[in-house]
Amino acid sequence: MSKQSANENRAEQYLPTTVSKYFPSNIEIPGDIYAVTAYLIVANLLLLYVLPTTAVVPRALVGFPLLFFIPGYVLIAVLFPARETAVRLDGSRATSGRSGRRDRRGLAWRERLALSFGSSVALLPLVGLAISLIGLDYDGTTIVTATSFVCALGLVPAVVYRSREPPTTRFYVPVDSWIATLKNGIFKQDRRSAVVNAAIAVLVVTTVVGVGYAMVVPNNAESFTSVSLLTTNDQGELVAADYPEAINESGAELTLELESAEESTTDYTVVAELQRVDTAGTSATVTERATVTRMETQLAPGESWTRQHTVEPELSGEDLRLIYYVYEGDTPSEPSTESADEYVAIWVDVPQDSE
Known part of the structure; x- marks a missing residue:
């Protein structure tokens, strides 16, 4: 009995008919799917x-x-499982995409790369909308986790x-073709073209670092503590x-109010003078x-605190300053x-007479 026949019998034995109908018995995980899975694990651990x-x-x-790449790449992998091929007039497949009519299920690797970036940009707002609808905190941890979860789900149908x-x-993934292109196309080109390509590569890397930093690294300007001094009006x-x-x-x-937008639980000390x-x-x-x-x-991120108190003056005079100093941690x-x-x-x- 061949290996494929054994796999088919095993699938029929252990999988329900409705499942085995859609899941092939000879499932093979491609190298690029392994790479994407490994990247998702490593990226989550690092970030x-x-x-x-x-x-x-x-x-x-x-x-x-x-x-900006993995979500779209997974989506394109689901939608286009075949490589670029052509179908001759007699219905047989050609190994090149330059003869006959184009097979709509296939894409060349260049097109996959381009569509992966575009699709990722289109998917990110949907992930953000889902985060808002679920009611989770819209921070870096949630974005990384949600994006990775969506990508992991897409790997199964891919x-x-x-x-x-x-x-x-x-x-x-045509790795051999890429290596040949590097040897024949880049290393044998004239000096002027090499300089232009190097400049383009530097520009792309700089753009990647800049956009990636803006999206992944938390914005320190968003971490702050809000302090307010309040009174009670006639309506309470x-x-x-x-x-x-x-x-x-x-x-x-008077009433003092603190609201924390820090990234972690913070101890506060307030001194009023x-x-x-x-x-x-x-x-x-x-x-x-x-x-x-x-x-x-002590306040958790997003938590607020109010404290009503009575100001009993120990100084007298005009134009005295009542000031509340807020410190994160100890005070001088x-x-x-x-x-x-x-x-x-x-x-x-x-x-x-108020002293």
Whole structure:
């Protein structure tokens, strides 16, 4: 019994009829599918666990193919399992695509590369829409994971359709042809053409690194902490308005709000001070200060926190500055606007009898 017959009998024995009808018994995983699978595994390990966000160039080089080539390549592999062939008028296949009419199931490798980039660009918005509909956080980790998952799903029909194609027309990566082209086309060309090709290659690599960095490396500008000082209006709502112009001996009720958009859980320390400030000249100099309150909290990415408190002044005078310094982690012995990660302030008057 031949190996193929044994495979067919095994498929009929263990697979349901409805399954074996669509899955060929002689499934073979092509080399390019192995390469794509290995790349997906390595890229996820590097981008999610190994490469830090500061490794700009490595993350860009790894991430660009994942976003702008692999999804389209898998889609083209599903849609076009055959290589470029031609069909003669008698219905037989020709080994070259230059005679007869074109077989619509086949593509040349150049066309596959071009369509892989274009298809990937078209698929990415759909992946982003799916992420939004599911309700996941739209960050680098989610994008990498979702894109890899979609590609992995597409590899299954790609292998099945390629295996169902006859070996004479089945697509394979023409590595031997590429090597011959390099030897005969590039290394034997004149110096002027070699310079032009080298310049084009440098331009392509630069573009790949730039776009890959923009898509894969997190944008540090998106990591920030928002701080707001709020009051309660007549409807009981917190608003960033109607601040007290003066604080008497009974104090004033204010609410501090923090909202974190950092990439990880962060510890915050808030120090509120009432300060007498000398604004003469070009800079403001703190001449006297008194601590109003000190608060600490821990926020996860996207989490917000509010704390209502009473401001009881220990200084008196006009145009005093009530300032809240926000620090990620520990605070210095003498807080300042230069050392604080964020700060918010209002100006108030404190009558003499309020000390």
